[in-house]
Amino acid sequence: MKSLITTASERKRPFFPQIALVWRIIFGTLFVITLLLGGFTTLKPVVVLPRITLAPGFNLVDQTGAQISNEQVRGGIALYNFTYSGCIDDCPQTTPLMAEVQARVAQLETGGIPVKLVTISIDPEHDTVEQLAAYADAHNADPDIWRFATGSPMQIKSVIGGGFSTYYTEKEGKIKFDPAFMLVDGNGILRAEYRTAVPDTAIILRDINLLVEEAHNSTGPQKLAYEAAHLFLCYPD
C-alpha cells in the first residue's frame, strides 16, 4: 500500500516543475532580449547622428557667379556656416574654422562621398559676387570644396532664418548674428548643429565620418541595426 501511495504522488508531482520550467524559459527569453536591448543602447555598436529635420532648399549664386542650390549639394555631406565678409573685429569669427575643416576634409577617406563646405552671406546687400570672390581668396578657399553663396535678402532670410533657424539682424548698420555651423547629409537632412563660434574641429570631423560610415553601411541587413541605433538614440557622447 505504501508503494501505491508513493506512485500516485509521483504521477502528479512532475507537472509543477514542468510548468515552472515553462515560466523560467519565458522569463529567461525576455531577460535575454532585455539584456540585448540594454547592451545595444549602452555599448552602442552602431553610433548615428540624429535626423533633426530637412535642411532648407535654396537657389543662390556663388563666388564665381555660378548657381548654387541645395540640389547641387545633395548626394554629398555639406557643412554650412553663416557670416559676412565685413565681419572683422567685434564679430564672431567662424570662417577660420571652415578653413581648418577644408584642410582636414581634403585628407579624409570618404569612399567617393563628396564633402562640401558652404558659407552663406548674411549681408547680401554688400556681399556681391566680387566681394565674396575676394573673401574666398583671402581664406584660400578651394572652389571644388568650399563655396560662398549670396542672393536676395529675402532668399537669405528664408534659408538661414527660416530653414536653419539661425538668428541674425541688422541694427544701425551693424550686423549681429548667432554663430552656427550645420552639418547636412546626402539626403538633405540636417544631422548636427554646432551653435558656437568655435566648435571642436575634431567633433565636426568625427560627425562627418559617422555620416560617411552610415552612407556606406546602412544598406541591406545592416539597415536594421542603423534604424535600431536611431530608435535607441545611439548618439555620440
Place this chain on the structure above:
Amino acid sequence: MTTISEQPEVQQKKRPFRTILFILVGLAVGLALGWLLLTWLMPPSYHGQVINAQTPVTNFTLTGSGGEPVDLIDFRGKVVLLYYGYTFCPDVCPATMVELRTAVQELGSKAKDVQVLMISLDPERDTPEVLEKYVTHFDPSFIGLTGIEEEIIAASAPLGIFYEREKGSAASGYLINHTATVMALDKRGQLRLLYPFGTTGEDIAADLRHLIRE
C-alpha cells in the same frame, strides 16, 4: 506487487519526452512574447526616408481654392502629404499625383485621416481656380494651395524645396525645375517621412497606415 513497483520506472522513462515538449513549448511562448515585445518597441519598417523631427513644421499661410487663407496648422489631427509642383508640369507632377491618388485609395475608409496638399511653385499661372481643377481631377479630397512669391518661398524653402524657372518650348511656355519629393507630416504636424520621386502609392499607403494609427 511486481507490477506496481515497476510503474515509477515507466514514469521515469516518459519524463524526458515530456520535458523536451515543455522546453519546446516554453521556448515557443518565450520567443513569441519576445517577438511581440520587439515589434512593440521597434518602429515600423517604413518605405520612406525617416526623419525624427522633434518639433512641428513651422506654420505657413497660403491661399485655398476659394481665395481664402489656409494655414498648415488647419490640418493638425490629420496625416498630411505635402507635394510641391505646378499644373503646367509635363511629367513629374502628374506622375506623382497619380501615386498619391493610389495611396489615398489604398487606405479606403482610413483616407479621411489623410490630407494631400499640393503647393504650387508657379503662382503666376496657377490661380486658385486652375489649381483646384487640377488637383480635384486626381482626387476630390486633394487641396491645392497657392500664394504670392514670398509666401511660396516661406512655405517651401524651410522644407528643402528648390525651384527655378527654366525656358520651355513655345507650346509649354516656361518650365519650373523643382525638388520632387513628397513629405509626410504626422497628426502633430511633425515631419516624419520623405519620399523621392518614383515611390509607389502602395508603399506610401503602407507607411500612412502606421502614421494614422499613432
